[in-house]
Structure formats: structure tokens, C-alpha cells
Amino acid sequence: MTLELDHLVVNTRFDTDAAHAQFEQLGFTLTPRGYHTLGSINHAIVLGDHYLELIGLPTDGSTVRKEIADSPCGADGLVYRTDDPQGTWERLRAAGFEAAPPQTFSRPVEPYGEARFATVRLAPGQLDGGRVYFCQHLTPELVFRDEWRTHANGAYALAALHLIGADRAAYARLGEPAHGFTFAFHERAAFNGRFGALAAHVAPRSPRFAAITIRTPQWREIGERAAAANLPFETGAARSIVALPRFDTLLEWVP
Numbered sequence: 700m701t702l703e704l705d706h707l708v709v710n711t712r713f714d715t716d717a718a719h720a721q722f723e724q725l726g727f728t729l730t731p732r733g734y735h736t737l738g739s740i741n742h743a744i745v746l747g748d749h750y751l752e753l754i755g756l757p758t759d760g761s762t763v764r765k766e767i768a769d770s771p772c773g774a775d776g777l778v779y780r781t782d783d784p785q786g787t788w789e790r791l792r793a794a795g796f797e798a799a800p801p802q803t804f805s806r807p808v809e810p811y812g813e814a815r816f817a818t819v820r821l822a823p824g825q826l827d828g829g830r831v832y833f834c835q836h837l838t839p840e841l842v843f844r845d846e847w848r849t850h851a852n853g854a855y856a857l858a859a860l861h862l863i864g865a866d867r868a869a870y871a872r873l874g875e876p877a878h879g880f881t882f883a884f885h886e887r888a889a890f891n892g893r894f895g896a897l898a899a900h901v902a903p904r905s906p907r908f909a910a911i912t913i914r915t916p917q918w919r920e921i922g923e924r925a926a927a928a929n930l931p932f933e934t935g936a937a938r939s940i941v942a943l944p945r946f947d948t949l950l951e952w953v954p
Contacts, residue, residue: 728851829836860880
């Protein structure tokens with residue numbers, strides 16, 4: 700089965716303000732802060748028909764979403780799109796996966812209305828490395844708005860998710876990602892070899908999500924933005940890499 704990417708998630712836990720500032724300094728347009736009925740807060744970075752989500756928890760302790768509080772900081776979520784949550788849940792169970800029944804929630808999008816979602820979440824441990832689930836947008840017009848799709852850094856797509864120590868076969872059993880997005884499976888030594896000195900900014904836990912590849916024609920200029928934000932970076936012949944030490948994640952920028 701071919702699976703369409705909906706979004707990737709970076710867990711900021713109680714540090715969402717700092718994450719917002721760093722991604723903004725890197726040239727992204729972020730949506731206004733959202734407040735989910737589940738208790739989490741978020742900002743989205745919309746890239747065409749998919750997005751990167753910064754998710755976290757209120758610092759005042761007013762709500763705690765357990766799956767966010769229990770998950771590590773950094774790249775943490777892989778979300779596929781579904782138009783049929785009930786059918787997706789049934790197919791997952793038939794394929795031998797453990798998953799929660801469809802769940803609905805929402806968040807206000809001022810001044811436009813209430814963005815509503817339905818999700819099917821795989822139980823922890825079904826796929827190692829991070830949280831994996833499916834999402835239906837019941838009000839896509841409140842998420843994929845044109846004013847949020849243009850970024851000063853020219854970013855237009857998420858190209859890859861890099862995993863360390865994860866089971867490639869288990870992900871293949873779930874399905875293959877649609878054209879334009881892919882997985883890069885690494886053991887730690889190979890990950891270190893690909894990302895060089897900046898790999899030291901990714902904690903040595905495994906299995907895990909570790910890096911995200913982003914497409915932009917301005918990949919050469921990303922280093923200037925990273926330097927202004929005091930973030931470690933390297934620019935090579937065909938890519939730039941920026942480390943987010945506070946969020947235990949690397950961002951790779953390619954044309």
C-alpha cells in the first residue's frame with residue numbers, strides 16, 4: 700500500500716517558545732500557536748500539501764498530554780494521511796498491527812474557525828523509533844492556507860526522515876511512502892558517517908528518528924541563517940546541515 704505523508708512532528712515538550720524562535724530564525728513561516736482539545740500546543744510549518752509540526756505542552760502545567768510528556772524531545776512523529784479513519788483502523792488490525800480506534804479532536808484557528816481532525820494511532824512499539832499515526836483533515840482549508848505556505852528560506856517539501864536502529868522491514872510491512880518522500884535507515888556508525896561532526900548533536904539512543912531532509916533552492920544560504928541563530932552548521936557541495944542541539948535533531952537542506 701502506498702502511504703501519503705501528512706506531516707512530521709518535532710516534540711518540543713515544554714520548550715515550544717524556543718523552538719518557534721529557532722525555526723523562525725531559519726526562515727520558516729509558522730502558523731499562530733494552536734491549542735488542541737487534547738491538551739497540547741503547536742505550530743505548523745506548511746509545505747505544499749504536507750507540513751512539519753512543532754508540538755509541545757503549556758508551561759503553566761494547565762494540561763498534560765501524556766504521549767507528548769512521555770516522548771523524547773526532538774523528531775518524534777510520522778503521520779500519514781487518511782480519508783477513511785475507520786477503514787484504516789480495520790486494515791491495520793487485519794495486517795496484525797495494534798492501533799487505537801479513531802479519535803477526533805480540534806483546535807481553534809482564529810479568526811477562521813475550528814480545525815478538526817480524526818486520527819488512528821499505532822500503539823507504542825508497533826514501529827520503533829517514534830510515534831506513528833494516520834490523520835484525516837476534516838477542515839483542511841483551516842490548515843493548508845496560502846499565507847502559511849511561503850517561506851523566506853524557500854523551503855517547499857519534506858524529502859526524507861532519517862532513522863537510527865529502526866526495523867526497515869516493519870515499516871515496509873505498513874506500506875511504502877508515496878513518491879517525493881522517503882526513509883533513510885541507518886545504524887549509528889553509518890549515521891555518523893553521513894552527517895559527520897554534527898551527528899554528535901544527536902543523542903546516542905536507539906531506535907529513534909534523528910534527522911529530517913528539507914528541499915529548498917536556497918540550501919546554500921541556510922548557513923547564514925544558522926549562524927545568525929547561533930546554531931551549528933555545515934555547508935557542502937550539494938547540501939547544508941543544521942544541528943538543533945536543544946531539540947536533539949538535525950535538519951538537512953538539499954535542492
